[in-house]
Structures are given as structure tokens and as C-alpha cells.
Amino acid sequence: xxYDIKGLNEECGVFGIFGQPEAAQLAYYGLHSLQHRGQExxxxxASDGKLLLPHRxxxxxxxxxxxxxxxxxxxxxxxxxxRYSTAGGNTLENTQPLHFKSRTGDLALAHNGNLVNADSxxxxxxxxxxxxxxxxDTEVVAHLVKRSKLPTxxxxxxxxxxxxxxAFAFLFLTEDTLYVAVDPHGLRPLSLGKTPDGGIxxxxxTCAFDIVGAEFIRDIEPGELVxxxxxxxxxxxxxxxxxRAMCSMEYIYFSRPDSMIDGVNVHTARKxxxxxxxxxxxxxxxxxxxxxxxxxxxxxxxxxxSGIPYExxxxxxxxxxxxxxxxxxxxxxxxxxxxxxxxxxxxxxxxVIMVDDSIVRGTTSRRIVGLLREAGATEVHVRITAPPITxxxxxxxxxxxxxxxxxxxxxxxxxxxxxxxDSLEFLTVNGMVxxxxxxxxxxxxxxxxxxxxGEYPTPIGALELxxxx
Numbered sequence: 001x002x003y004d005i006k007g008l009n010e011e012c013g014v015f016g017i018f019g020q021p022e023a024a025q026l027a028y029y030g031l032h033s034l035q036h037r038g039q040e041x042x043x044x045x046a047s048d049g050k051l052l053l054p055h056r057x058x059x060x061x062x063x064x065x066x067x068x069x070x071x072x073x074x075x076x077x078x079x080x081x082x083r084y085s086t087a088g089g090n091t092l093e094n095t096q097p098l099h100f101k102s103r104t105g106d107l108a109l110a111h112n113g114n115l116v117n118a119d120s121x122x123x124x125x126x127x128x129x130x131x132x133x134x135x136x137d138t139e140v141v142a143h144l145v146k147r148s149k150l151p152t153x154x155x156x157x158x159x160x161x162x163x164x165x166x167a168f169a170f171l172f173l174t175e176d177t178l179y180v181a182v183d184p185h186g187l188r189p190l191s192l193g194k195t196p197d198g199g200i201x202x203x204x205x206t207c208a209f210d211i212v213g214a215e216f217i218r219d220i221e222p223g224e225l226v227x228x229x230x231x232x233x234x235x236x237x238x239x240x241x242x243x244r245a246m247c248s249m250e251y252i253y254f255s256r257p258d259s260m261i262d263g264v265n266v267h268t269a270r271k272x273x274x275x276x277x278x279x280x281x282x283x284x285x286x287x288x289x290x291x292x293x294x295x296x297x298x299x300x301x302x303x304x305x306s307g308i309p310y311e312x313x314x315x316x317x318x319x320x321x322x323x324x325x326x327x328x329x330x331x332x333x334x335x336x337x338x339x340x341x342x343x344x345x346x347x348x349x350x351x352v353i354m355v356d357d358s359i360v361r362g363t364t365s366r367r368i369v370g371l372l373r374e375a376g377a378t379e380v381h382v383r384i385t386a387p388p389i390t391x392x393x394x395x396x397x398x399x400x401x402x403x404x405x406x407x408x409x410x411x412x413x414x415x416x417x418x419x420x421x422d423s424l425e426f427l428t429v430n431g432m433v434x435x436x437x438x439x440x441x442x443x444x445x446x447x448x449x450x451x452x453x454g455e456y457p458t459p460i461g462a463l464e465l466x467x468x469x
Contacts, residue, residue: 012096012396013037013204014110014190016079016171017212018178018228020199024053024073026212027080030201031061033208036256037112038084041095045108047175048075052106054099056081058092077178079171081110084398094136097173102146105153105174111138112204113167113188114396116458121163141170154179154227158238161225165458167247167395169220171202178202178228181238185245185457186222187395187448189261193217200228205259219262244446245457249397251436252386253294253357262438262446267297269436273385273427274301274355276435281425282306283381285351289313291368292340298385299355308353311346313372340371348376358386359415359426362406366419373420382421387429387452388412394460397451429453 013034017023024046031042042064043056053073057064061082081096097110115121118137121144126132130143144160145153157172157179167187172179180202182190193201193214201214209216220226222241227234247254250261257267277298288310290299303310317339352372359365369380388407402408406415407426416424427435429452433445440446450456 012081012083012112014079014081014112014169014171014202015204015208016110016173016178016180016202018077018200019230020076020195020197020201023047023076023078023199024070026199026201027078028061028065028070029211030203030208031080031082033211033256034082034204035061037204037254038082041083041092042081043083043095043097043110044070044073044078044080045097045099045110045173046073046075046078047173049077049176052099052108052173052175054097054108056092056095056097058095077173077176079108079110079173079178091135093134096136096138097171098134098136098138098142100142100146104146107142107145108173109138109142110171111141112169112190112396113183114394115140115164115168116166116394116460117164118166145172153177154225154236157181158225158236161238169204176229180220180226180228182220182222182224184223184239184242185448186241186262186446187245187247187457189246189250189255189259190220191216191218191260192220192226200233205255205261207256207259210258216260243442243457244440245444245448246438246446247395247397248386248432248436248447248449249358249451252432257294257297262440264436264438270294270297270357270385271301271304272435272437273432274298274303275305276431277355277383277385277425277427278302278305280428280431281383283353283383283423283425285353285379285381287311287313287346287350288353288355289347291354291356292316295355295357295385298357299353302353302355302383306353311343313343313346313352313354314368315341315343317341340368342371342375342377344375347372350377351379351381352377353381353383354421355383355385357384358389359384359406359419360389361404362410362415362418365421369420379422380420381423382416382419382425384424384426385432386427387432387449388426389451391451391454393451394456395448395450395458 015030042061045054097108115137148156169188169190170181193209223239225238251269255266288303290296390408438445
């Protein structure tokens with residue numbers, strides 16, 4: 001998966017652990033498993049029962065934390081975060097978890113998602129005298145919590161969460177308590193696990209449980225607030241759950257293939273997407289190849305359904321440093337060639353089906369098609385295991401402007417010509433939903449398809465639209 005050059009990025013991943021010796025060390029391992037969800041910054045806040053001990057920095061998890069640093073983060077409780085910036089900039093002050101001190105006690109927050117009404121709430125809070133230290137939408141929640149007049153912190157958090165619109169999976173840590181919550185639509189994944197000796201673990205993806213030796217217990221439900229203390233764990237609904245709307249791109253692109261989301265294995269879902277792609281858009285060819293890494297499972301599924309052999313026609317260079325994470329389009333295109341190579345011995349003289357998970361700007365697809373042709377492919381047929389992305393996402397994915405989206409401007413046949421392919425087909429919305437086959441009722445089976453259909457599960461206010469379009 002070409003997270004840093006493809007132009008489609010998820011905002012972050014969160015990890016929390018309670019009641020476990022060397023909690024910060026385990027949080028480090030958990031964040032390492034979630035590194036694909038954000039590479040711009042990382043942080044951990046640990047608690048020794050009396051103090052919150054923070055450390056955060058810009059860069060990869062291995063760059064931010066040394067063993068000496070982890071040893072200084074003593075305690076049995078910790079929350080961690082990996083970040084890709086969408087709301088707010090890529091600056092140290094926006095790197096999470098955010099840590100706030102007050103006379104009533106410290107509070108640390110880690111957030112996966114994006115708050116649609118953050119600007120509106122910020123204006124109201126500033127009018128009441130609030131002073132913001134960051135440009136992150138997450139800080140809005142801290143101010144709401146601190147200004148709530150309800151008697152307990154749990155009540156204040158519940159009251160604040162009920163005022164939010166958007167996508168969120170939140171971890172709140174005090175000196176002796178961990179609070180965990182998911183938005184009423186369940187737009188972002190968050191799972192609960194337990195270690196053999198009774199530690200409680202939360203993670204954006206279940207893949208992190210394996211590395212810390214935790215067993216998956218269940219997913220956090222939409223609108224649920226979980227409170228964990230040394231006395232035990234309790235749960236309440238801070239808001240009645242709305243219609244489920246898990247982000248479709250979690251299955252298609254973002255999550256690791258060994259993760260489970262609402263009972264569906266990501267690798268299995270991607271293989272099914274590839275098989276459905278063949279049903280909807282077969283084509284004669286000699287080999288099937290996938291764009292590493294997220295499209296490999298789908299390419300295998302397409303190959304199995306079609307009977308056309310799967311080959312490793314594209315190789316990802318895993319030793320290119322972060323130097324090549326660049327914002328300009330020219331450098332992004334150069335980055336494709338640095339990160340990816342076509343195997344001439346596999347594709348030379350062959351008709352190639354190139355399976356990929358999405359097209360955002362189109363420039364990366366054009367470059368990959370060019371790589372295959374330079375390696376001798378006689379035909380390149382592109383199959384995208386998602387519908388065309390025609391609408392911006394306001395829930396934490398880096399597609400906040402319609403101008404960035406090639407499918408919002410061009411038809412599939414025009415995009416085919418633009419990227420230099422012999423044919424191009426996208427999966428239909430119904431095909432995608434049925435292939436993933438989430439265990440929920442309804443035509444969308446509890447998925448958010450807003451970036452494909454423009455039908456958003458939450459209100460999108462005029463202020464937010466004006467700010468982001």
C-alpha cells in the first residue's frame with residue numbers, strides 16, 4: 001500500500017492498555033502494529049497511578065521512542081497514537097495524545113477520526129473564553145469536558161461526546177481511569193481485548209492484539225462509553241446508536257489484512273472484492289498482478305475467480321526512507337518509481353490485469369501503468385476494487401476537496417485514457433457492499449459509502465462545507 005505517495009491517507013490509529021506492567025512498552029508494540037495508519041507523528045502517555053507521563057514526537061514510532069524513553073514512561077496504564085494529519089497541521093503540538101493539566105487533574109486524549117462540527121464548537125468555546133493551544137479538532141473535546149458542569153468526569157465526557165458530529169474513536173486517560181468511546185454511527189473501528197493476566201487493551205485494529213498477547217473480546221459499539229478502573233470495567237450508552245456506517249475504505253484500503261472489523265476478516269473481504277470484480281468486469285489476459293500491499297489480496301481473488309494466474313508483477317521497495325514522503329505532485333510521481341518496480345521477467349510480452357484498490361488523483365495509477373509498459377507489458381487492464389471516489393470525506397480521510405478527485409471530473413473512459421490503460425473498470429457500490437458482506441441488515445450492510453455516493457451519514461453543516469470545499 002503506497003500510503004505516502006498515493007494521495008489517500010487515514011488520519012490515525014489509537015491504542016490503549018490498562019492494568020498491565022510496562023504498559024508503555026506494550027503500547028509501543030501496539031503502535032508499531034498500527035504504523036500503517038499514520039507515519040507523521042506518534043505519542044504515548046503513561047500513568048503510574050499518580051502522574052501522567054507523556055512523550056510524543058514527529059516521525060515513525062521507531063524514530064520517536066528509544067528504550068530509554070520507554071523506560072521513563074513507568075506505570076500500568078497507557079494510551080498511544082500514530083498520526084497522519086488532516087484536521088490541523090503536521091506539527092508537534094498537534095501530535096497526540098494531547099495532554100492537559102488543570103487543578104482538577106490531568107487528562108490525556110487520543111482520537112482517530114475527524115469532527116465535522118469542530119469549527120462551530122471552537123467558535124462557541126472561544127466566545128466563552130477558551131484559549132486553544134493547537135489547531136487539532138481533538139482539543140475541542142478537552143475544552144468541552146473541562147467546561148461541563150456535571151458532577152463526575154464520566155458524566156462530563158458523556159455530555160461532551162453527545163455534542164460531537166463526525167467520526168471518532170476516543171481514548172481518555174487520567175491518573176487512575178481509562179475512558180473509551182466510539183461515535184454513534186461506528187464510523188471508525190475500535191476493539192477490546194484482554195491479556196492472559198487480566199490487562200485490558202483497546203486498539204483501532206485487532207492486528208495489534210497479537211503482538212501484545214491479547215485476546216480479542218468484542219468491538220466497541222456505536223455510541224458506547226466504556227470506563228475502566230482498578231475496580232473493573234463498566235459500559236453505558238452516552239447516545240443512542242444511529243444507523244451503522246463503518247468506513248468502507250477500512251476494508252478496501254486502510255486496515256491490515258490480518259485485522260477483523262465487525263467480525264469480517266480484511267484479507268477475506270479483499271479477496272471477495274477481487275472475485276466480485278471479475279464477475280462485473282472480466283477481461284482476457286495472461287497474468288493478474290496487484291499493487292502492493294493492500295491490493296494483493298484482491299488480485300489473488302480476481303485470479304482465483306478468473307483462472308488467470310496471479311504473478312508478482314510489481315515489487316515494493318521497503319527500504320526507501322521517509323525522505324520521499326513529499327507534498328508536491330512532481331515529487332510524488334518520482335516517489336512512485338522509487339517505491340515500486342515492475343518485474344520485466346513476469347510482465348514482458350504479457351497482457352496484464354493490474355488490480356488496485358482506488359484511484360484518487362490518477363497520477364499514481366498513470367505512473368504504475370507506465371512502469372508495466374516500460375517492463376514490456378503488451379496490454380494493461382486496470383481493475384479497481386472500489387467504486388469511483390467522487391466526493392470528499394469529512395471523517396478523517398485525506399480527501400477534503402472535490403478538486404483533488406479525478407473521478408469527480410472525468411468519466412471512467414476519460415480516466416482510462418488519462419492513465420494510459422487499455423481498459424479501466426471500477427467495482428459498483430452494490431458489488432462492493434455484497435462482497436464485503438458485513439453481518440448487518442440494510443442495503444449498505446452498515447457501511448459508509450459517502451465518498452462514492454455523496455450520501456453522508458451525519459449532517460454536514462454549511463460552515464464545514466464552506467471551509468473544506
